[in-house]
Amino acid sequence: MHPKRVLDLVLGSVLLTLVAPLLLAAAGARALGRPAGGLLVHETAVGLHGRPFTLRTLPVRRLRLDALSRLVHVVRGEMSLVGPAPLPPGAPGADAPWRGAVRPGLTGPAQVRRGSPLPWDEPLLLDQHYVEHHGVGTDVALLLRTPVALLTGPRPRD
Numbered sequence: 001m002h003p004k005r006v007l008d009l010v011l012g013s014v015l016l017t018l019v020a021p022l023l024l025a026a027a028g029a030r031a032l033g034r035p036a037g038g039l040l041v042h043e044t045a046v047g048l049h050g051r052p053f054t055l056r057t058l059p060v061r062r063l064r065l066d067a068l069s070r071l072v073h074v075v076r077g078e079m080s081l082v083g084p085a086p087l088p089p090g091a092p093g094a095d096a097p098w099r100g101a102v103r104p105g106l107t108g109p110a111q112v113r114r115g116s117p118l119p120w121d122e123p124l125l126l127d128q129h130y131v132e133h134h135g136v137g138t139d140v141a142l143l144l145r146t147p148v149a150l151l152t153g154p155r156p157r158d
Contacts, residue, residue: 003136008081008103011143012074019068026060026069040069045086050100053078055086064150067106080105082139084127093124098131107146 001009027039045055055078058069073079079086083105087094109130110123130138 004080004134004139005077007136007139008074008077012071012081015068016071016075019065019071023058023065023069026065027058030058030060044088045104046089046094046099047078047086048100048103050095052089055079070106074106077103079103080139081107082130082134082142083108084131085110085123093127096124096128098128102131102134107142109142112142112145112149 030039039058040056041059043055043057044052047053053073055070055073057066059066060069070079074081080103083102084099085108086104087099089095093099108127110126113126
């Protein structure tokens with residue numbers, strides 16, 4: 001098994017176990033509001049080797065649990081903790097040859113640098129650079145930077 005997959009499986013399982021009570025509470029609160037169409041948002045995303053998969057997300061932006069609700073996909077092997085953002089088929093860059101070389105990720109260089117004053121304004125270029133130069137060390141560094149980026153970056157609109 002590749003070291004990146006081992007990191008995804010071990011850390012993804014630990015994180016999913018830790019956030020499961022929060023996700024359950026968020027799902028319960030959302031269920032009380034009786035959302036039309038169910039609790040989860042279902043989207044088709046392009047995965048490893050260009051294979052599509054159904055991405056399920058619990059839309060709770062205020063608590064920033066959206067990405068954490070996708071940990072199930074990491075444990076199942078459809079996504080990685082770190083990688084290019086998942087894109088729907090037909091989106092700009094979704095069919096780029098380099099994109100199919102890795103699993104889409106919960107976080108990555110484009111997500112960590114979002115809102116940064118650096119001149120990197122092209123998420124696809126950041127994702128391509130990551131795919132061409134990634135490694136477990138890079139993944140760990142990006143994982144460590146993600147909480148800070150979430151806390152200091154621009155807040156998502158509710």
